[in-house]
Amino acid sequence: MAKDIFICCLLSCTLLFFWVPDTVHGQENLKRATFIPQWSPQAQFAGYFVAFEKGFYKKQGIILNILPGGPNRPSLDLLDKGEADFATAWLSAAIQKSSQGIKLVNVGQIIQRSALMLIAKKASGIYRPEDINGRKVGIWSADFQLQPLAFLKKYNLKAIIVPQSYSINLFLRDGVDVASAMWYNEYHTILNAGLNPDELTTFFFYEHGLNFPEDGIYTLESTLKKDPELVRAFVNASIEGWLYAFAHPDEALDIALKYMSGANIPANRVHQKWMLDRMKDLVLPENDKSPPMGTLTESDFIRVCNVLKENGIIGKMPVFNTFYVNFTGHVKK
């Protein structure tokens, strides 16, 4: 309850804050910008869709074009190529790109807590990390591998790695003992395939010292230099969109489902509701130590860099102050 009141207050403050620029930016001053989320439309990106639909971008002086994301359209590549002005991406992926010399900047860390996890069926006898020894573990490729591999290394586990697709069926049919999952997505898919939470053993990486903040908003350093106001406007409109989505979940779900339908993606309201609810847990963790919304803390940044470095994925660590620019200072938590 207190949190809801807080969100409402925050929203009111934000709206009040943006009221001034809205009057400053007349229709003739609208700027064009393109945004790509890192995955296909779903409630994971509800904040952006809501901000667009509710006119928060326009209010900030932006005519936004949202590109459809997906497995075949890596968001940071499109950002790099200049096809998008803003993109969302995992912190680990962005650090990797940055270390490869692509000059991108984190202008808002949306998800504070890692939603990546491993799931096993209790029926297979897995209750603790050491039970994974010698078992078949389904692991996604690319960025999704870092935490599971670090996890196996941390607990000194020898497991048979099975490449995991985007389907969870291999796990459901007992083709692997352990599967990778996103808390807001596959975990619920498993529940909706008939397994009960008490039949599952879950390993949340953030509970095992491997908290990698995930979705953040990125832009190119050049864009930031050229038009910092545009960046600020985009970030703040996005945050406003998120706060509105959390305050009006049914409306936000309608919007997300509309985007999914537009992209011909099978939609399931219950699943999207679960996703939106979990996004609230991840974006606004109920923890006093968590940083203000949209903020990237240096400790989180360094932790991710260290794991990436230890795994040989990056050589030199990016400099925090150039990697991250805080555009959400006005948003008090």
Place this chain on the structure above:
Amino acid sequence: MLRNKGIAFKLVLLFTLSSTCIFTLIFGYNYYVSRQTIERGIGENSKNLILASTNKIEAALAAAQKIPENISYFLENSSYNETELYRLLYTVVKKNPEIYGAAIAFEPYVFKKDVEFFAPCFFKEEGGISFKHLDKKYNYFLLDWYQIPKELQHPEWTEPYFDESRGILMCSYGVPFYKKTGDRRLLAGVIVIDISVESLREIVSSIKILKTGYGFLISKNGTYVTHPMKDVIMNETIFSIAEARNKKSLREIGRKMIKGESSLTPFMADSILTGKKCWMTHVPIKSNGWSLAILFPQDELMEDIVKLNKMVIFLGITGIFLLAMAVVYIARSITGPLRAMAQATQGIGAGNLDIEMPVVTSGDEVGKLTEAFGYMKASLKAYIEQLTETTALKERMESELKVAHDIQMSILPKMFPPFPDRREFDIYAMIQPAKEVGGDFYDFFQIDHDHLCFVMADVSGKGIPASLFMAVTKTLIKAKAAVGLTPDRIVSRVNEELCVGNDNNMFVTVFCAILDVRTGEMEYTNGGHNPPLIIRKTGEVSVLKSTGGIVVGVIDDAKYTVDKLTLEPGDSIYLFTDGVNEAMNKNNELFSDKRLEQGIIRLKEKSIKEIIDGIMGEIELFAQDTPQSDDITMMVIQYRGNVKEG
């Protein structure tokens, strides 16, 4: 409360209650049995329907499964080249209308040592058959149809999926095949066929039960493959619907279904289509792990029985109402005359015996009762008239008896002292008859100046005859007592007179004495009477010696003797009848001679009146409330001696 209600009310209440109970019982039993019958029918129908549908689906799947399984057998047991593979796949797609596509996907570098992705694929497209190699971009190693049979090492059906290019629901069956290298059997790849599941959906969609009953098919993950609600197909699982609608029971059913459990006995579940209660059965499709369910809408199946029951209830209630009306009519026809009779009898009770009785129109019990009441009224009237006459007669007799009593009392001397001018003696007497008139009497009279005659007698029997006999005896005694006659002579004469024409055999006991007031000499005779008591001045009390004569009036030549006694001045003689010593109390004890004697001893110092009153008091005290059974008569004569006048 019910006690004060009328017969009609009680009858209607009891009848309605009991007939309602009977009706409810019959109705309940009927409903229960018909419901059981319907449920049995549903059980049978549902079992037949679901098994028939499942068999059709199994047959279709089994036919499709044979093809890749045969290819697998061929690949494992024969040598082949690339061309043969193409021909084989082409033929399979061409010859089997149900197969939309087929591919043989090899493990990396198995078919050719330098080729990572080798997977020739033929598929139907726009009426023809097309070919493509599934390449790196497609990356089939990560796809369910490849990865699941590979990891599980046995053939598997994939979850259903929409083929967007054809717009139909498809399903793939992957069969792993192996290559023997020495003793080792290594996975060589997976053969896959794609089939349309539209025919399966048609089988299930054709299940239509009444208006809203249906069948639905879910995949191994619980995804709806068919359902009357188009939106849920492929979008929702049975679990997501359960979550969205917060139906834990549906989730439990879903879990049983995907676990391959069957329930051929119908159980109750909510239809997600209508939200209404349905009988549900489910059976697994063993080939692909899917599950088929059938729902029979309860209200529709029960519609006829519900309609019938409504009609039965309506008829039942109407019937009970009509019967209740009939009971009211019958009750009124009974209670109407009864009420009239109750009014009439109230009148009779108040004394009006001329009241009109209700007219008898029926021969039933009420009619007979009315008749009986009429008869009773007439009898009562006659009896009362008779009673009135009798009462009048009795009153007259009572009045006559009263007169007789008065007359009887009047013939006894009542004035005490009777001879106030005589100082030589004193007399006091009392009589208390048991009835209006009695048989006791006492008498005293002066035969001449010096001789006082006194008599105490008791006639046998009571009432009028005794009183008349008493009057006769008294008159005779007085008439026969002449100067110079001794008491025995007097009594003898009286006896003779009484014996004449004494047909009723009445008799009298008589004590007769003549006192010479100058000397105190007393001659006496006793004809069967209680001997008197002598109270001497000295205080001695004794019983007068008997003269031994028998009762008077029975034997005409009876002999009576005379005896003598001299009274000293101050001596008294106490005479009494057996009403005194034989007075009874409630325990039937007699007052007795002993009590009398003791009483006299106690009272000897008192005046003669006080002696008689005292004895009377003791008798009353002894008898308490016990009614007096005999006449009580007492007389005391005190001799004072030849006291000089002046």
